[in-house]
Amino acid sequence: MKLVRTFGRSKAAAYALIDTLERRGAVNTARVEPVVSRILADVRKTGDRALRKYANQFDGLTTEQPLQISREEMKAAWNSTKPELQAAMMVARGNILAFAEAQMPQEWMISPAAGVKAGQIVRPLGSVGCYVPGGRYPLPSTLLMTVTPAQVAGVERIVVCSPKPARETMAAAWLAGVNEFYRVGGAQAIGAMAYGTSTIQPVDKIVGPGNLYVTAAKVVVSGHCGIDMTAGPTEIVVTSETGHAPGIAADLVAQAEHDPDTLAVLITSNESLAKDVATEIKARMRHNSIAKKSLSTQGCIFVTATVREAQQLTNRLAPEHLTVDSPKDLKWIRNAGSVFVGEYAPQSMGDYVTGPNHVLPTGRVGRVRGGLSVMDFVKVITVQQYTRQGLKQMGPHAIALAEAEGLMGHAESVRVKTR
Template sequence: MVGASRAQGGGGVGDPRAAGGEAGAVRAAGLDEAITVAAPIVADVRERGDEALLEWTERLDGPRPGGFRVPAERIAAAAVEDDVLEAMRRMIAAVRVFSEVQRPRDTSVEAVPGIVSERRWVAIDAVGICVPSGRAPLPSSLVMTAVPAQAAGVRRLAVMTPRPVDAILVVARELGIDEVYAIGGAQGVAALAFGTASIEPVDKIVGPGNAYVTAAKLLVSSHVGIDHPAGPSEVVVIADAGADPALCAADLLAQAEHGPDSEALLLTDDPVLSAAVTTLVDGYDNITVDLVSSLEEALARSEAYAPEHLELLVADPEALLAGVRNAGTVFVGTSAVVGDYAAGATHVLPTGGLARASGGLGLESFLKPLQVVRAGTVGVVAAQQVVGPLARVEGLPLHAAALDARLAGSAA
């Protein structure tokens, strides 16, 4: 990914924010290169297991004299300041409350006489969680991924983090997670996906990471489930003349500090606000301030961009909210930072335009629907009237024969 340059009054043909297609192309830049780098690493770990995992880990992240798994004593001894621990517990509680109310309802219906079809939601058995800790440790990401998984009933959680600092280990301990591996990158994703002699494979891999983690998740996605690919952080702020320039700038800066490839965009129809915020964010190449003709144009631009975070800092935010379809989370009159830590709503959100077709990580991300069908003789008779003609058209006579045999058997 490349950072966007700051330019007031942009949005021309060359501006990736001007149209969804161009934005998607620019925001996906670099992932092809990451896949090229990650592919041989993934293949090597799949082929040689722990030996390759150790070689790649020590080459990329340093020696691992104690092995991959973090000892239970190390997790037990981890410590953070009292206020940090209290904040962690509050965050865990909020995410748990928000997650537990998301459980979808099982359904059962007799759509055809004599045939009862059910759809039951069951938990995925084993989930691997990627927790960034390279440039900066993100214990909050472990909360956001592990708590909904636990609420869903996932039996086993395996955490991978290249630098298992105390803050991450304290969260693991608070959540009762004891399977933590000091690995990361493409090699860690491959180990979770395919398993090694020391790491059992999982059924799904979730959580954010750098471009190589994202590339590796895509590479293993035909073997295990994954969440959406996580890219650099994004925020779009739509503001009108009543918005506070200092607060707009603060929110833009908060998301921009994630890294030079993060993108923060203010769309406003007020030239005074535009000029004021431009001054306040001067020097940040990944922040853009654009003056638009109307809030309707701002919303259209945001919908095409499909941001991870969308803030509505306008006099009538509910009116704009009614037209929002493409965003990870919408913040109505408040800061996206609230959602990063304190709202209970997930901060593991689609980026790179993927909010056009997907949403944030939730309880359902750790569930799968199991269908159950029951049919007695009456149901088979009803089914035969559908199966017979359609099987004939599709050239599958043995499908029809299977039902004929059941009916012949029941009549005998």
């Protein structure tokens, strides 16, 4: 993990590196788009036949295995799950549920003038597709994170797709009450949920993380149905002046083990802390091959001249996960997916059980949105209501604006209702 000072003789090189990180983007899907486009076209044309072909090719699905996983199979997976894991899943689901309920937007109405009412109503999406990766690790936590807020929002139909779903993932589906769960992954799963097949009916929106092919497919179908966000490799930034070096190093290693392309960064003006963390990293990544590769190639410790510079650099990077020292730091944070405060808030807790969602924006998308939430599964619809007197009072202002824009039909639509 390289250590770079943003001042002195290394200042120019440090800021060149920062510029590169700032331009990283969510994910570069260009190199896989031709393959993804072919898969999507195949799914759109041949439906289930394409799903089975790719499931057999990439995931080893046999002809005897149905695409849809039954509730009985999910129940069997739950019953064969160790009690301590069942308990952990129930705690996680309960906290995700409570957090989503607190996030739910409210309906309201105001009266900007006598006889005029304006407000909003909140309605759930009709159907959503939740993609749950099933590659390097089983991810029952992602199933809970995507399905639960959709349920809180009131979505009527929730579809889950996952390649080679592990027993733990099927157990989580049983706990969450999932009714539609398919052994389908990759770009073909995104195509099935977007376009529909004879087995999988199309959905209004697709959410959830995935590999480069899944992300590219979401981009392609985004003109056909809604998507949450594009997701690149995991990102972690720790911005600290007084942190505990072993704890910081452990967080960096934990997130780095997700993917060899994980971006892992420590930002501090405390050079002693920087050196201590670098030493801890070397020891902790020794027996974690994925984290070792990630931290060796993507890991970086920035030592800044001032605390203010460290804060500014953090906001420039807009990281997926951000750890800071104390609640006071929340005042300067502008761009981040999810924030962890203090040395007793490991980022792994957010991955599993705290309640906030772990499907988070990467590639500086944290500049414009936060993580997946109940808001991704609802529509906020505005409402306007007038009495005749209210229209007489406010109407002349609308007529003046309409005539200024040359839209005489707009002006007349107001006049005719007040004559």
